[in-house]
Amino acid sequence: MFKQIEEVLRTQSGQIWQAIGEHIAISLISLLIACLIAIPLAIALMNHHRIAEFFLQVAGVFQTIPSLAILGILIPFVGIGTVPAIIALVIYAIMPLFQNTYAGLTDIDPSLEEAATAFGLSRSRKLFRLELPLAMPMILSGLRIATVMIIGTATLAALIGAGGLGTYIILGIENNNNALLLIGAVLSAILAIVFSALIRLLERVHFTKRGVIVTLCVFLIACGAGAFKYFAPSRQTITIAGKMGSEPEILINMYKDLIQQESPKTKVVVKPNFGGTSFLFKALESKQIDVYPEFTGTVLQAIVKEKGKTPHNPEVTYKKAKTALAKDNQMTYLKPMAYQNGYDLAVSRSFAKKYHLKTISDLAKVGDKATAAFDPDFYHQADGYPGLKKAYGLHIGTVKTMESSIRYEAIADHRVKVVDGYTTDPEIQKDHLVVLKDNKHFFPPYQGAPLMTTTFADRHPEVKRALSKLAGKITTTDMQKMNYDVTFKHEKAATVARHYLKTHGLLN
Structure with missing residues (x-):
């Protein structure tokens, strides 16, 4: 400690x-x-x-x-x-x-x-x-x-x-x-x-x-x-904000570096740990901030509140989110990155090796032999464990509900064999966990992309050009590693972000 x-x-x-x-x-x-x-x-x-x-x-x-x-x-x-x-x-x-x-x-x-x-x-x-x-x-x-x-x-x-x-x-x-x-x-x-x-x-x-x-x-x-x-009065700046955690902080620092490379005279301010989805979206609407990274699935479920199930095709989800934001909120939603920060099921490496687990379908065959720790929301909501039961016929022997912050401790201490989480969680690398492939595409896609008002996008085409360079970039493994570097190796998010951009030829 x-x-x-x-x-x-x-x-x-x-x-x-x-x-x-x-x-x-x-x-x-x-x-x-x-x-x-x-x-x-x-x-x-x-x-x-x-x-x-x-x-x-x-x-x-x-x-x-x-x-x-x-x-x-x-x-x-x-x-x-x-x-x-x-x-x-x-x-x-x-x-x-x-x-x-x-x-x-x-x-x-x-x-x-x-x-x-x-x-x-x-x-x-x-x-x-x-x-x-x-x-x-x-x-x-x-x-x-x-x-x-x-x-x-x-x-x-x-x-x-x-x-x-x-x-x-x-x-x-x-x-x-x-x-x-x-x-x-x-x-x-x-x-x-x-x-x-x-x-x-x-x-x-x-x-x-x-x-x-x-x-x-x-x-x-x-x-x-x-x-x-x-x-005190200050000169015009571009303000980029992010949600709580290491991943949003990494992304907003990438945004800052790319914008300043495209427009060196522009002053860019980053505001990490700015709050949750609703707070950030309201701040964007009221022009308290100019840009923030948002996920496609979150747009449909929490912002525009699309009725019905979220499409499982990532491209369809993005297009629906982009169209709804432009029509209802006058927002511009740029193309997303490659990785997804959606739900996953992860198992200990020893458990995966013992039963040859690679997919959630594989887990369904031996579910009665498993013990799991699930977040309370995941345990109850339709796109969590109840939905997995129907889609995969998954029935886990013993399920304990735990707050999201301690379920990884439980699997690291071998008290459980299965946990829910997010695909880019740094604990996956730290605890050497195996993420099971969602082979039936049950979980909705969550791809991150820059969100801004259309007014701001029209006034700052250089920002759109700069941030569009991230479209289709950053794999799930890349983001997992960057989250690990910030969370457990205590490297600065700005340093990790700049290293990725330079390594992949996005920053001079």
């Missing part, structure tokens, strides 16, 4: 620092906006108790809504990425900031208020000379609570393509990689502890009017520095 963590820290230090920067920036922007809303509101309502109680109740209700639900509600209105993440974090931070500021301002000794009035202090002078300095410890306490809450919740921003340390937590869960999971979780905890400690130091300071102003200025400057990354 510690060796894995050391390896990841050594090989991915640049990406980790970038994730930390994204996490801090999102957190500071959210905290700034929450402060600008909650603190002035508490000051305005400090003498209007009934209205203040109403706002406290409303803020309390928002606290009870799960953060994922808030993100899901926001996506149709503001898209994906940084904006919905910041809005969700602001909603969560308002409650402690408003509550503590209001409590600090309303718990001041009435005799002090009377003395200030007797001395002829104006409303603004009394606020800055008496009320805010006395309430500042409570305000900072609310700020500390909100900061810790924001930093912890910001890990979910990775689910909608906003980056941050949550990327490592999600990748760790999906790939059963405890090293990535611990790096993301521990660094998030360290950030929360560091920022909490800094605010605790401020709580010990005696605040005068000047102290209040200086503290606010320092805080605003820090938040402004974090916000600069997101709101």
Whole structure:
């Protein structure tokens, strides 16, 4: 475990620092906006108790809504990425900031208020000379609570393509990689502890009017520095995004290299681990990104939601997907690569050798002697195990359902003989598994190809020319090996992608 963590820290230090920067920036922007809303509101309502109680109740209700639900509600209105993440974090931070500021301002000794009035202090002078300095410890306490809450919740921003340390937590869960999971979780905890400690130091300071102003200025400057990354103007770029995992990251780096070779002056930005299919497609529609790799079967099943079974002929599937995207979504779908990232059944090498297994039909003959670990979805859905039973007459003796991230561990430890998976999974190479041929072409084809809006494609013909070079290239074995190099040898996806392009004469 510690060796894995050391390896990841050594090989991915640049990406980790970038994730930390994204996490801090999102957190500071959210905290700034929450402060600008909650603190002035508490000051305005400090003498209007009934209205203040109403706002406290409303803020309390928002606290009870799960953060994922808030993100899901926001996506149709503001898209994906940084904006919905910041809005969700602001909603969560308002409650402690408003509550503590209001409590600090309303718990001041009435005799002090009377003395200030007797001395002829104006409303603004009394606020800055008496009320805010006395309430500042409570305000900072609310700020500390909100900061810790924001930093912890910001890990979910990775689910909608906003980056941050949550990327490592999600990748760790999906790939059963405890090293990535611990790096993301521990660094998030360290950030929360560091920022909490800094605010605790401020709580010990005696605040005068000047102290209040200086503290606010320092805080605003820090938040402004974090916000600069997101709101500073930048020159036109081409943004390429990919789903979670090593394979999409390899592909988007290939796209980047090919585009920059075709058009050296073009600035290309890649966004790996941007989210799932629906998030990426919405980002493409809203022009938050320009290109991303998508699979033909996924287009028909999850995006255009074609009724009926997906065709088993890869060319027919691609043509249907391309036509539907052009007609319904005004999208351009370039020709796919050779390999397919679809379902497969894999068996241990010893089991395959013992029973001479090469195809799923061969497995059907000895299915009663096998034990299998299947993903819960694969075990239940029609294009998984139930469909295989009908198509091949396959009946496996014992089937256990396991999360996709641990079923490969089960076959590596010889606890099972058969697992479901995807044809390009790097574990196939790592554990020396044998992928059984789908000799009846049961599984639908999943070939990857660049997807972009037709408007973008017409405006950038050089991008179409560059990415079309990948059509019909990259075999299943090639992609398996590249995934293995990134996942288990810890090579950088950009390095692996460039090596393939140069080796196959696609990059000068």
